[in-house]
Amino acid sequence: MDDAAPVLSTADLTRHFGMVKAVDGITVEIARGALVGIVGANGSGKTTFLNLITGYLTPDRGRIEFMGRETTGLPPRAVTKLGIARSFQVPQLYTGLSVPPRVAEGLQILERFGLGSYADRPVGQLAEGGRKLLDIALSFALRPRLLLMDEPTSGVSIDDKGPVMDTLVGVLRQSDVTTIFVEHDMDVVQRYARRVLVFDNGRVIAQGETGRVLADAEVRKAILGHA
Amino acid sequence: MAGTRRWPAPMIALALFLVAPLLAPGWIVFVLTLALAKFMAVLAVALFLRGGLISFGHALFYAIGAYAVGFAVKWLGVADAVLLAPLGAVLAAGVAALVGLIMARYRGVFFAMLNLGVSMILYAGLLKFYWVTGGTDGIGVRSPTYLGLAPPREVLRTAFYYFTLVLAGMAVYIVYRFLASPVGYFMKALGDNEVRIEYQGESVRRVMYLTYVLSGGVAGLAGVLAAFAVGHIVPEYAYWAQSGEFVFVALLGGYGTVPGPLIGSLAFEFLRTYASKYMPEAWQATLGxxxxxxxxxxxxxxxxxxxxxxxxxxxxxxxxxxG
Structure with a gap:
């Protein structure tokens, strides 16, 4: 694959729920190795966009390509096998069980996420920040080429947000994993994302270098309700 | 050291199982043999209970294993346990491979009742096709041979007990290996979070299907051994009450571990024996x-x-x- 070719591209990606245009004709390209933040108000289509990319939802219209291969409409496990992994806004873990085998085998992955001591413990014993990290570690253990994180710091205390993101970004920078993360906290996006996509009513209204895009008054109004 | 400290209990249990026929009277050896045989069927049911699924139809596979013995004896004159044990297990696993194509799509009450439904179809067939199955009269099974060798009459029961013990050990090993595998892990996780399983790149349906086939094979093996132990096969082997008994025993012993079903099976068989002796009119109430x-x-x-x-x-x- 050409190094300059995008890892992920969508063309006219659309998904409606009845009258609601959750995702409305989104066309984007994500470059290899990028760390991209997605911002937008509640209901702007961020999570639906991730759900479409990862096969949880099928689009009404449009096309998704991952590393030059069309993945539109593929089920989650097929998308996962191709190299796309995701974490969830509400961590999707096996609460009554210890850490899964594919993660436990690569204990160094847990240790990189600061979770080494939890390999043999039930997941239910983890605090929220740890659960978020484990949710991401589960995805990261699959050695994806593209990692999608849905609000990695939601539910994490203000004091823990920095350490959680530092741990995450530290691990990601050591790997050749292109990352897209949805985030509500503008400080987190400004500090960690190199590039940002701004969603509003199912459309991308702005994209580009994080500092420049988030400084735009119209963008701030769309996200925060004020300039 | 922690690892070695965990060994005494299984070793003591194994030693007790090994010496039991030398110390215990014949009827206890019979009850132990039956408990070991049924333990495998309970273990098969427990595989699904761990994943939050309940099957009220595993008597289907139990009966297939048992009737594989019955037909082999009746039609082929073959009663070789070494030959029929794997044959019964493979036949049951084969049927599980077919039925599992449907079952792997269902959860909850649909899974439970579909299993029950299929086992009751077999039950009805066993009743109606009496010229083949013997109907309610069933099929008598003579004492087994082992690779053509027939043990002397006085050690028949002991020989079959040890044969059953060996096969139970093999079943335990296979189930342990399965549970330690990724598929076994995901089966346990199935009741917890199917979405995450799919996003780990594993197919939930595949996990269900593989578990179903293994489970069917193990329950079939249980049927083979129970048929030889009891010496008589009747359609009730496939009846829903038999499936219910497996679930009951799994709950009694605990289905979260492999030894749990064994403890449950032993407790159940001895309870039933004593309760039916001392309270013949109320032994089911006692169990309740x-x-x-x-x-x-x-x-x-x-x-x-x-x-x-x-x-x-x-x-x-x-x-x-x-200190």
Whole structure:
């Protein structure tokens, strides 16, 4: 694959729920190795966009390509096998069980996420920040080429947000994993994302270098309700 | 050291199983043999209970294993246990491979009742096709041979007990390996989070299907051994009450571990034996009361009682060693 070719591209990606245009004709390209933040108000289509990319939802219209291969409409496990992994806004873990085998085998992955001591413990014993990290570690253990994180710091205390993101970004920078993360906290996006996509009513209204895009008054109004 | 400390209990249990026929009367050896055979069917049901699924139809595979023996004896004149044990298991696994194509799509009450439905179809067939199956009269099974060798009459029961013990050991090993595998892990996780399983790149349906085939094979093996142990096969082997018994025993012993179903199976067979002797009119009521007590006070089954006592003893000995 050409190094300059995008890892992920969508063309006219659309998904409606009845009258609601959750995702409305989104066309984007994500470059290899990028760390991209997605911002937008509640209901702007961020999570639906991730759900479409990862096969949880099928689009009404449009096309998704991952590393030059069309993945539109593929089920989650097929998308996962191709190299796309995701974490969830509400961590999707096996609460009554210890850490899964594919993660436990690569204990160094847990240790990189600061979770080494939890390999043999039930997941239910983890605090929220740890659960978020484990949710991401589960995805990261699959050695994806593209990692999608849905609000990695939601539910994490203000004091823990920095350490959680530092741990995450530290691990990601050591790997050749292109990352897209949805985030509500503008400080987190400004500090960690190199590039940002701004969603509003199912459309991308702005994209580009994080500092420049988030400084735009119209963008701030769309996200925060004020300039 | 922690690893070696965990060994005595299984070793003591194995030693007890090995010496039992030398010390215990014949009827106890029979009850032990039957308990070991049925333990495998309970283990098969427990594989699904761990994943939050309940099957009221595993008597289907149990009956297939048993009738494989019955037909081999009746039509082919073959009663070789070494030959028929794998044959019954493979036949049951083969049927599970077909039925599992449907079952792997369903969860909850649909899974439970579809299993029951399929097993009752077999039950009806076993009743109606009496010229083949013997109907309610069933099929008599003579004592088994082992690779053509017939043990002397006085050690028939003991020989079959050891044969059953070996196969139960093999079944335990296979199930342990399965549970330690990624598929086994995801089966346990199935009741917890199917979405995450799919996003781990595993197919939930594949996990269900593979578990179903293994489970069917193990339950089939149980049927082969029970048929030889009892010496008579009737359609009730496929009846829903038999499936219910497997679920009951799994709950009694605890389905979260492999030894749980074994403890449950042993407890059940001895309880039934004693209860039907001393309370022939009310032995089922006795079992019902015991089940109520277990659910109220030991929801994890009898195994949790053992685990709590063993854990306390271990902590005490570790405290003594430190102190």
């Amino acid at each position: 009361v015991i089940m109520l007590v277990i659910i109220m006070f030991l929801p994890g089954g009898l195994w949790t009682f053992y685990a709590a006592v063993a854990g306390r003893a271990r902590r005490k000995s570790e405290g003594l060693a430190r």
